[in-house]
Amino acid sequence: MSETVLRATDLRVRRGGNDVIDGVTVAVDDGETVLVQGQSGSGKTTLFEIFGLLSDCSSGELVIDGVDVTGLSRRERALFRRDRLGMVYQDFQLIDDLTARENAQLPQSHARSYDDAWLDTVLDGLGISPIADRYPSTLSGGEKQRVAIARAVANKPDIVLADEPTGQLDPETTDRVISLLFEASELAATTLLTVSHDRRITSHFETIYRLTDGTLTRTETGDQRPISSDES
Ligand SMILES: Nc1ncnc2c1ncn2[C@@H]1O[C@H](COP(=O)(O)OP(=O)(O)OP(=O)(O)O)[C@@H](O)[C@H]1O
Numbered sequence: 001m002s003e004t005v006l007r008a009t010d011l012r013v014r015r016g017g018n019d020v021i022d023g024v025t026v027a028v029d030d031g032e033t034v035l036v037q038g039q040s041g042s043g044k045t046t047l048f049e050i051f052g053l054l055s056d057c058s059s060g061e062l063v064i065d066g067v068d069v070t071g072l073s074r075r076e077r078a079l080f081r082r083d084r085l086g087m088v089y090q091d092f093q094l095i096d097d098l099t100a101r102e103n104a105q106l107p108q109s110h111a112r113s114y115d116d117a118w119l120d121t122v123l124d125g126l127g128i129s130p131i132a133d134r135y136p137s138t139l140s141g142g143e144k145q146r147v148a149i150a151r152a153v154a155n156k157p158d159i160v161l162a163d164e165p166t167g168q169l170d171p172e173t174t175d176r177v178i179s180l181l182f183e184a185s186e187l188a189a190t191t192l193l194t195v196s197h198d199r200r201i202t203s204h205f206e207t208i209y210r211l212t213d214g215t216l217t218r219t220e221t222g223d224q225r226p227i228s229s230d231e232s
Pocket residue numbers: 015016020038039040041042043044045046047197
C-alpha cells in the first residue's frame with residue numbers, strides 16, 4: 001500500500017474577512033499525480049502557497065513526510081522546502097542574471113550539495129542542454145517553464161508542486177511541458193501536485209479535485225470541456 005506523503009486536515013485560510021480556503025481535508029499518496037482544478041479566485045494559488053510552506057494557514061493541520069509543518073519556524077520551513085519540495089511557480093521566478101543551467105542548479109547551490117550528473121540527466125531529459133548557457137531574457141515562455149521544472153527536481157524532492165504550469169502556453173507547448181513535468185517527476189520519483197484552471201491537462205492526472213470557493217471536492221473525471229473564448 002502507498003504511503004501518504006501529504007495530509008491536510010480542515011485547513012482554513014482567512015484573508016480580507018473571508019475564508020479563501022474553507023476546511024480543506026485531503027491525503028496525497030507517495031507517487032500520486034494530483035490535479036486541483038478551479039476557476040479564477042477559487043483559492044488555487046493560496047492552496048499552492050500553503051502546501052509549499054510559503055504562507056500560513058489560519059487553522060488546521062498539514063503533515064508532509066510525517067512532519068507537522070504547521071509548527072515549523074520560518075527558517076525550518078525554508079529548509080524543508082529546499083530539501084523536500086520542488087516548486088514550479090506561475091511566473092517561473094527565474095533569476096535574470098543566472099543562465100538556464102545556473103537557475104536549474106539553484107536548489108543544489110542553496111543546499112551546498114551539488115550533483116552535476118543528476119542535473120545533466122534532468123537538463124538532457126527536458127531538452128534544456130542546448131540552451132543551458134542562455135539567460136532567461138533570451139528564452140521563450142515554454143523554455144523558461146522547462147528550466148523552472150528542471151529547478152523543481154534538482155534536489156530530487158518528495159513532492160513537486162506546480163501552480164498553473166501551462167497557463168500562459170499555446171496548446172502544443174502545453175502538451176510538451178505537461179509531458180516533461182511528468183517525465184521529470186518520474187525521473188526524480190516524486191509525487192506531483194498541480195493547481196490549474198487549464199482543462200487541457202486534465203486527462204494526464206490520476207486524481208482530480210475541484211476547488212470551489214475554497215472547498216475541495218474529489219471528482220472522477222474533472223473538467224475536460226474545451227475552454228470557450230469568453231473564459232480564461
Ligand atoms: N491578501 C488577500 N487579501 C484579501 N483577499 C485575498 C488575498 N489573497 C487572496 N485573496 C482572495 O482569495 C481568493 C483566492 O485567491 P487565489 O489567488 O488563491 O485564487 P486562484 O484560484 O489562484 O485565482 P487565479 O486563477 O485568478 O490565480 C480570491 O478571491 C482573492 O481575491
